[in-house]
Amino acid sequence: xxxxxxxxxxxxxxxxxxxxxxxxxxxxxxxxxxxxxxxxxxxxxxxxxxxxxxxxxxxxxxxxxxxxxxxxxxxxxxxxxxxxxxxxxxxxxxxxxxxxxxxxxxxxxxxxxxxxxxxxxxxxxxxxxxxxxxxxxxxxxxxxxxxxxxxxxxxxxxxxxxxxxxxxxxxxxxxxxxxxxxxxxxxxxxxxxxxxxxxxxxxxxxxxxxxxxxxxxxxxxxxxxxxxxxxxxxxxxxxxxxxxxxxxxxxxxxxxxxxxxxxxxxxxxxxxxxxxxxxxxxxxxxxxxxxxxxxxxxxxxxxxxxxxxxxxxxxxxxxxxxxxxxxxxxxxxxxxxxxxxxxxxxxxxxxxxxxxxxxxxxxxxxxxxxxxxxxxxxxxxxxxxxxxxxxxxxxxxxxxxxxxxxxxxxxxxxxxxxxxxxxxxxxxxxxxxxxxxxxxxxxxxxxxxxxxxxxxxxxxxxxxxxxxxxxxxxxxxxxxxxxxxxxxxxxxxxxxxxxxx
Amino acid sequence: xxxxxxxxxxxxxxxxxxxxxxxxxxxxxxxxxxxxxxxxxxxxxxxxxxxxxxxxxxxxxxxxxxxxxxxxxxxxxxxxxxxxxxxxxxxxxxxxxxxxxxxxxxxxxxxxxxxxxxxxxxxxxxxxxxxxxxxxxxxxxxxxxxxxxxxxxxxxxxxxxxxx
Numbered sequence: 028x029x030x031x032x033x034x035x036x037x038x039x040x041x042x043x044x045x046x047x048x049x050x051x052x053x054x055x056x057x058x059x060x061x062x063x064x065x066x067x068x069x070x071x072x073x074x075x076x077x078x079x080x081x082x083x084x085x086x087x088x089x090x091x092x093x094x095x096x097x098x099x100x101x102x103x104x105x106x107x108x109x110x111x112x113x114x115x116x117x118x119x120x121x122x123x124x125x126x127x128x129x130x131x132x133x134x135x136x137x138x139x140x141x142x143x144x145x146x147x148x149x150x151x152x153x154x155x156x157x158x159x160x161x162x163x164x165x166x167x168x169x170x171x172x173x174x175x176x177x178x179x180x181x182x183x184x185x186x187x188x189x190x191x192x193x194x195x196x197x198x199x200x201x202x203x204x205x206x207x208x209x210x211x212x213x214x215x216x217x218x219x220x221x222x223x224x225x226x227x228x229x230x231x232x233x234x235x236x237x238x239x240x241x242x243x244x245x246x247x248x249x250x251x252x253x254x255x256x257x258x259x260x261x262x263x264x265x266x267x268x269x270x271x272x273x274x275x276x277x278x279x280x281x282x283x284x285x286x287x288x289x290x291x292x293x294x295x296x297x298x299x300x301x302x303x304x305x306x307x308x309x310x311x312x313x314x315x316x317x318x319x320x321x322x323x324x325x326x327x328x329x330x331x332x333x334x335x336x337x338x339x340x341x342x343x344x345x346x347x348x349x350x351x352x353x354x355x356x357x358x359x360x361x362x363x364x365x366x367x368x369x370x371x372x373x374x375x376x377x378x379x380x381x382x383x384x385x386x387x388x389x390x391x392x393x394x395x396x397x398x399x400x401x402x403x404x405x406x407x408x409x410x411x412x413x414x415x416x417x418x419x420x421x422x423x424x425x426x427x428x429x430x431x432x433x434x435x436x437x438x439x440x441x442x443x444x445x446x447x448x449x450x451x452x453x454x455x456x457x458x459x460x461x462x463x464x465x466x467x468x469x470x471x472x473x474x475x476x477x478x479x480x481x482x483x484x485x486x487x488x489x490x491x492x493x494x495x496x497x498x499x500x501x502x503x504x505x506x507x508x509x510x511x512x513x514x515x516x517x518x519x520x521x522x523x524x525x526x527x528x
Numbered sequence: 529x530x531x532x533x534x535x536x537x538x539x540x541x542x543x544x545x546x547x548x549x550x551x552x553x554x555x556x557x558x559x560x561x562x563x564x565x566x567x568x569x570x571x572x573x574x575x576x577x578x579x580x581x582x583x584x585x586x587x588x589x590x591x592x593x594x595x596x597x598x599x600x601x602x603x604x605x606x607x608x609x610x611x612x613x614x615x616x617x618x619x620x621x622x623x624x625x626x627x628x629x630x631x632x633x634x635x636x637x638x639x640x641x642x643x644x645x646x647x648x649x650x651x652x653x654x655x656x657x658x659x660x661x662x663x664x665x666x667x668x669x670x671x672x673x674x675x676x677x678x679x680x681x682x683x684x685x686x687x688x689x690x691x692x
Binding site: 239 | 583667671
């Protein structure tokens with residue numbers, strides 16, 4: 028029987044949501060600072076208004092709910108994440124909605140959800156004249172979303188937080204780098220900030236070589252880095268990465284996209300000296316295999332139909348797009364309509380597959396995740412092998428992920444359930460696109476991009492698309508990023524509350 | 529009757545979103561992308577605002593030109609790009625330029641980019657600084673929300689001995 032929410036549950040959920048919203052609000056100091064430096068006074072006031080709203084909401088939620096619950100349950104943890112994300116989206120969209128660059132509050136919410144979930148699809152208008160403060164916020168939100176808003180809030184707790192692990196898992200991160208989950212959250216942020224300094228610095232230096240002024244090189248370097256690492260895919264200019272016209276910049280971006288799509292556990296292992304793990308890890312092996320295979324297929328098809336002739340062009344166009352899709356980033360060096368007009372059906376299918384496969388678990392990437400694909404394939408091989416062996420034989424399948432892990436039925440069932448849910452969401456997204464009047468291939472492509480939190484577009488996503496498609500895409504981005512569980516529990520909780528009345 | 533061909537030509541330009549693609553007539557940027565295969569290697573003329581940055585790369589350089597329908601990269605001699613004074617950003621309206629050059633669907637010289645190699649870049653309208661609204665009408669709301677947050681923060685601090 029479903030457990031109905033008690034007042035104590037609601038108070039605990041509101042309290043922890045309030046904490047997340049409070050920290051989210053304080054982060055608006057960054058765009059305010061950029062706006063002050065760049066003398067963008069209108070956006071500064073909009074961000075101040077939004078920041079004040081977040082802080083008011085955060086404090087109010089804490090005050091109305093008294094002390095934190097010392098014994099947070101799994102349900103409370105999951106619902107907290109879903110609620111906190113929703114409130115952050117609704118309040119974080121205020122500066123967008125107040126600017127003239129988004130057509131409506133719904134469009135603003137779409138872009139914030141796209142940023143949080145590291146999707147990268149956007150409904151912004153006249154992006155080339157966007158204030159630097161707004162661009163900073165867009166990329167920063169994506170960077171925060173990659174690590175996780177809850178992970179950020181947890182890392183600020185000085186003392187132990189009872190039940191912290193249950194909130195942490197709710198944000199689709201389930202492994203501990205360290206025994207204490209708060210130390211784990213801090214470790215994730217340490218890794219992210221270190222990479223931000225290195226990656227942003229490298230892209231800033233590269234920007235100087237592109238012909239940017241120093242200030243622009245730094246801004247573009249850090250903006251692009253933040254969405255490459257978080258596999259977000261927002262870009263500061265209308266042409267996305269094509270704007271830079273640089274092979275070297277693209278190579279750096281490919282590196283950061285791949286690094287960002289790796290499991291934080293793997294980062295931590297390498298960070299603490301275990302470099303062998305890169306070669307032995309099931310996820311890196313799966314990702315390397317699938318990206319080489321899919322990239323090879325795309326290059327073969329694009330070469331065959333003579334979309335691109337030389338080896339360099341084929342690599343730059345095919346491989347960049349495949350890595351962007353596979354890591355769930357969504358950066359583009361081709362125009363959206365070129366996919367439809369110039370990429371053959373095989374290349375399009377390959378991109379769709381890459382998008383839904385996604386990167387590693389416990390990373391910034393979306394999609395099925397490499398570990399689930401690896402587990403599903405291992406299970407298939409194991410089942411075939413078992414059928415070929417004598418009935419009395421005992422067959423054990425193992426894989427390596429930081430340690431040797433025995434493949435069990437529960438693990439396979441969990442992986443297959445999530446894959447099935449992703450396929451279901453893909454179907455819903457495709458049907459929504461088709462119902463909105465778009466052709467099947469475009470709808471499928473865009474839906475795969477939304478489900479996998481990727482951000483590549485075949486031209487469907489635009490301010491002119493029907494409002495119901497925007498709403499469905501927002502919902503799919505949300506459930507896809509939180510890997511369904513938190514959102515399902517949230518709605519289950521609401522349903523249980525309604526039924527009780 | 530003598531005007532009829534000209535009228536029909538204008539109608540064709542409107543219907544096909546930019547017109548026939550040869551030097552002299554300007555084409556829209558979405559028209560370039562939508563008809564990239566047919567226009568590949570042809571000389572085209574576009575007109576639009578320079579956006580973002582002028583990126584000098586030795587004797588040549590890149591500008592990105594945008595119109596109401598999209599943006600495209602233009603590779604041009606550095607000398608002609610020096611005429612561009614303003615690139616469009618938040619605080620500036622970029623120069624409006626007319627560019628005539630060879631259109632590439634997949635430029636072999638630049639890694640397969642869709643771009644234009646321009647022979648000349650002509651500034652047809654100078655850009656300049658743009659005065660943006662300062663949002664004074666929202667200032668009271670911003671101050672009110674921050675004051676409210678401060679007051680609530682004091683209450684939280686007193687009750688819990690910290691902000692969270």
